[in-house]
Amino acid sequence: MPTPTRAPLLIVVMGVSGAGKTTVGRLLAVHLHCPFADADDLHAPASLEKMRRGQPLSDEDRQPWLARVAEKIDDWRRQGQAGVITCSALKRSYRDVIRGGRDDVTFVYLQGAKAAIADRLAVRSGHFMPDQLLASQFEILEEPAPNERAIWVPISGAPQEIVAAILTGLKERRMAQAPSTTIADDPQALARALADWFVETLETKSGRIVVAVAGGSTPKAFYHCLATPPYQARLPWERIHWFFGDERFVPPTSPASNYRMFAEAIEAARFIPPENLHPVPTDAASAAQAAARYAGELQAFYGSDHLDPSQPFFDVTLLGLGTDGHTASLFPGSPALDERHAWAWPSMAPDGSDRITLTYPLLESSRETVFLVAGADKRPILARVLSHDQALPAARLRPSGTVRLFADRAAFDGPPD
Ligand code: 6PG
Numbered sequence: 001m002p003t004p005t006r007a008p009l010l011i012v013v014m015g016v017s018g019a020g021k022t023t024v025g026r027l028l029a030v031h032l033h034c035p036f037a038d039a040d041d042l043h044a045p046a047s048l049e050k051m052r053r054g055q056p057l058s059d060e061d062r063q064p065w066l067a068r069v070a071e072k073i074d075d076w077r078r079q080g081q082a083g084v085i086t087c088s089a090l091k092r093s094y095r096d097v098i099r100g101g102r103d104d105v106t107f108v109y110l111q112g113a114k115a116a117i118a119d120r121l122a123v124r125s126g127h128f129m130p131d132q133l134l135a136s137q138f139e140i141l142e143e144p145a146p147n148e149r150a151i152w153v154p155i156s157g158a159p160q161e162i163v164a165a166i167l168t169g170l171k172e173r174r175m176a177q178a179p180s181t182t183i184a185d186d187p188q189a190l191a192r193a194l195a196d197w198f199v200e201t202l203e204t205k206s207g208r209i210v211v212a213v214a215g216g217s218t219p220k221a222f223y224h225c226l227a228t229p230p231y232q233a234r235l236p237w238e239r240i241h242w243f244f245g246d247e248r249f250v251p252p253t254s255p256a257s258n259y260r261m262f263a264e265a266i267e268a269a270r271f272i273p274p275e276n277l278h279p280v281p282t283d284a285a286s287a288a289q290a291a292a293r294y295a296g297e298l299q300a301f302y303g304s305d306h307l308d309p310s311q312p313f314f315d316v317t318l319l320g321l322g323t324d325g326h327t328a329s330l331f332p333g334s335p336a337l338d339e340r341h342a343w344a345w346p347s348m349a350p351d352g353s354d355r356i357t358l359t360y361p362l363l364e365s366s367r368e369t370v371f372l373v374a375g376a377d378k379r380p381i382l383a384r385v386l387s388h389d390q391a392l393p394a395a396r397l398r399p400s401g402t403v404r405l406f407a408d409r410a411a412f413d414g415p416p417d
Helices: 021-031 045-052 059-079 092-099 114-123 131-140 159-177 187-203 220-226 258-265 287-302 376-386
Strands: 010-014 036-038 083-086 105-111 151-154 180-184 209-213 240-244 246-248 314-319 344-348 354-358 366-373 402-408
Touching: 010 021, 010 059, 010 092, 021 036, 021 083, 021 105, 021 159, 045 059, 059 083, 059 092, 092 105, 105 159, 114 131, 151 159, 180 187, 187 220, 187 314, 187 366, 187 402, 220 258, 240 258, 240 287, 246 258, 287 344, 287 354, 366 376, 376 402
Parallel strands: 010 083, 010 105, 036 083, 105 151, 180 402, 209 240, 209 314, 314 366, 366 402
Antiparallel strands: 246 354, 344 354
C-alpha cells in the first residue's frame, strides 16, 4: 500500500479581465511551490484575433479552450502535483467543464467592481484584451454559487495581501474538511461512544427521524448497544425510520443480509414498529429492479423525487469503510459512482455478488454523516480517505451536513499532516 498522499491542491484563479488573475496566480504558485499556468496561453489564435478585434467570445468559442484548461489540471492531478491556473471561468457551465465531474478543484474568485476594474484596464498595456470587452464579461459573469465552495477574495488589497487571504481560505477549507473525530480504545468502547452520540443527537430532534443504516460487520456492536440500557430507554423508537445505505441481493433471512444483521443486533422485533423499518426489497427479480423499487419507496417517503438541499433526507447516515475504499456499496470503478439522478442503484461487489446501494446524491442528503471504522486492516485506507484521496469512493462523498469519524485506535493513524 503506497504511503497515503494528500490530494493535490488544484486551484483556478478566476474573474473578469483586469481582476489581477495572472499577478495573483503567479504569486500564489510561488507560495505553494507549484507550477503556474495561464489559460490565456491556451486560447486558439482565432479566438485571440476575435478578442483583439473587440468581439467577445461565444460559448462555442470557449468550449475547446475550457477543455484544454481541464486537460492541464488533469495532467497535474495524474502526477499528484499541485498547480495554479488562471482562467476567467465566467460561467457556472464553464467551471463545470473545468471540474470535469471531479470536485477536487478549488476556484478562487477575484471579485471587484466594474468601475475599479475599468480603471485598472485603462492603465494596462500590452494585453490582447481591449478594455471595451470588460462590459461583455460582466454581462455573462455568474459568480460562484454556494455549493461551488469557491474562495472569494476582494481585489482591493495588494497582491501579497490577496495571496495571504487565499492561503487562509485554503487552510480553513482543509480544516473544515477534516471530520470531527472520536477515537475509542477498542470496538466495544467504539460502539458505546457512538451509541452515546447517537442517543444524545436524536434526543435533540422532534418529529420524524430518518436514519440510514450501515451494513457489514463493524456496526453490529453499536446496533446491539442501542437495544440495551441505558440507550434503549432513551431512544424515541416510534419516531425513528430506518433505511439501508446498501444491501446484498439476498433474502432477508440470509446470513449475508444487512437487514438481518441489523434486525437481530438491534432486536428490531422488540423495539422498532414494523412500519418504521424500510428494508431493500430483495424479493425483486433483479438487483436493478430492487434498486428501482427502493428508489420509489424512498421518494414516496420523502414526498418528492427531487432532493431539496434545505430538507436533507436523512438525519443520520451511518457508513462503513471497506479496505478498498468503498462505502455503502459504492465500489471503486463501479458505474454506481457516476449515478447522480437515481436514488438507489445496482452494484457489484469485488466478489461478483449483486448489491443495491444508495447513490451519492441521496447519501449526501444528510444532516449528520458518520463513518464507523475499526481494525488495523482499515488503517492504510482510512489514512488515504482522510487525505481526501479522490480515487476512493468514500473520500468522494460530499455530505451536505456534518461529517464525523468514529474509529478505534487500531484503525486511526492520526489526522493527516
Ligand atoms: C456492506 C457495507 C459495506 C461495509 C464495508 C465495511 O454491505 O458490506 O455496507 O460498505 O460498510 O464493507 O465492512 P466491515 O464493517 O465488515 O469491515
